[in-house]
Amino acid sequence: MGKILVIADQKDSAIATGRGLELAARLGYSVDVYAFVYAPLGRLKQTAAERNALKQRLLEDREAEVQARIDKLSREGQKVKLKVVWQKDVAPWVVGHCGKTAYEMVVKTGRRSESIANTSTDWQLLRECPAPVLIVAKKKWRRTQPVMAALDLSSRIAAKKQLNATILSQAIALAEAMDEQLHIICAVEVPTLLEDLDLIDSRSYVAEAKQAMAPHIKALARQFDLPLKAFVVKRGPVEKVITSQAASMRAQMVVMGTVGRKGVRAKLIGNTAERVLGQLKTDVLALKP
Structure with missing residues (x-):
């Protein structure tokens, strides 16, 4: 146990x-x-x-x-x-x-x-x-309901791919235990500097990113017996996508990964989980690779 x-x-x-x-x-x-x-x-x-x-x-x-x-x-x-x-x-x-x-x-x-x-x-x-x-969270949204899993499907790193599976497994277990629905969110973040310099077409970039994510979504859907419609992909900075989606559905818990940076690098760059925590009125479960 x-x-x-x-x-x-x-x-x-x-x-x-x-x-x-x-x-x-x-x-x-x-x-x-x-x-x-x-x-x-x-x-x-x-x-x-x-x-x-x-x-x-x-x-x-x-x-x-x-x-x-x-x-x-x-x-x-x-x-x-x-x-x-x-x-x-x-x-x-x-x-x-x-x-x-x-x-x-x-x-x-x-x-x-x-x-x-x-x-x-x-x-x-x-x-x-x-x-x-x-x-x-000390102060929460009223009538919180679903559990939300935030996945990073843009990474090609094996450890982060495994972390996605761990996040999803944990989120499913929590949703079942709490008798709540599960929502899954994935973000496509367009590099702002490249977009500002007109070095990329943002629409094409997002379309290509979603196309690249599709096989990973299908694999996770098969692995965990989930419908494809459970996976929502939205454009935007990762922390903004997670917080806006969690707020719109009033998620009672967000399950996500954290890279666990330390020292000056973490203070200057920040971790996504930490930036998300500053904005959410809900519980956040952070898992490491």
Whole structure:
């Protein structure tokens, strides 16, 4: 049986905890909930014993708080384990833990902001975590329904072709578990610079791109027993196509891939999944090659 790792929300919030428990129950997975607490106790003018006692109290208070949420939100008979960790930097700890323990996904409530000087926990997990990462939206569209899979059918790289199959497989499983429809979106992005310089005819470029995608769509349709009409191909920048399509259908979850760029290159270029997260009012499950 698979496992989901849930990063417990801070006080007065149970978004990720509730979503993680719900998905685990629907998919038949067990749940490991990790709650984090930290305070710079070394600055206090207390004895080592007094600081240790305070640390233990903080750990116990956090455990009681999160356990109360789990008791309220979990289903009868659901397998849930809670562990409270004294840790300031959550992302590196989770990345290291997932490197040693296999999880079907990591579930975290999104904090969808980033500056050039500060990389949030969300972005660190998307770039570095070996497990799929589900960033749960705080504010969602009303009456969300379908699950949407976003595929990159323009790439000739074998790893990305395999990732398309993984995305589709995961999206199908989630749609079935949640008893929702599945929608599949693919983007044809016209190189803006070449178009501006009149070096390509955009209509011909899109037509040729769609023609090149057709065999891949047919192969995936056969592999997963899906109708061809389930695959929608639209022209535009990838993140705009994904966000506009998800918004129009009010998707409750978008399943997509991320290349997981790191460092300066990621900050200057950005990852599609990260740009999408900044615009969507829905959950995003990001998978790596």
